[in-house]
Amino acid sequence: MNSRSLVQTAYQVLKERIVCGSLMPGTLLSENELAEELQMSRTPVRNAVTRLEAEGLVQSLKNRGILVKEISGKETMDMFETTMAMLAYALDMTQELGIRLNIERLEEFVQQQIAAEKTDDYLSYMKNSMSFFKAVISSINNRAMIEVMEGYADKLAMAAYINYLRTPYVKHYSANHLNRSILEALKAGDTEGARRIVKTFNMSTRSRIMNGMPF
Structure with a gap:
């Protein structure tokens, strides 16, 4: 070697x-x-x-x-908010440019997230959740955005998983509801509704992350 x-x-x-x-x-x-x-x-x-x-x-x-290293709540929040901002922008641009998202692929990620929750496989859940975000963001072919997300995807997954291990007494897997809601809006042709879902989730999750809660 x-x-x-x-x-x-x-x-x-x-x-x-x-x-x-x-x-x-x-x-x-x-x-x-x-x-x-x-x-x-x-x-x-x-x-x-x-x-x-x-x-x-x-x-x-x-x-x-x-x-x-410990990943601070502030750093976790920054990475998460950046992901949500890129996700909302990508959804906006798919509507503006008439880009067709691969709904079947997105549905696969959501189903794998749900299956991971049923077996309490948090790492698989995070992997598929991040893959869902990346699939939407990648659809607008913005290389810089893709590189930014790839640069911290593992760190964000790590921060979430460590938080999961440390807080077994609270409910986890919140991105399952998020991604399922986004998917249903997209299947209904409601891209603007999908963007509103992302923004609402971002605001509610911001305070949870800062208080050491899961997402």
């Missing part, structure tokens, strides 16, 4: 553990121990950590190790 493949392997393994909560915020990692566990030298591990640090998932602490 070449050096680039080793870096990619280390990056994927560590990112998956962070996003799925196997490595919780506040966990301190050792570069030496990671290299030994992954059976590679420290160099590809260090390069993988640099990528994760650039994404805001970890922080290198001099002479102490690698810290899995």
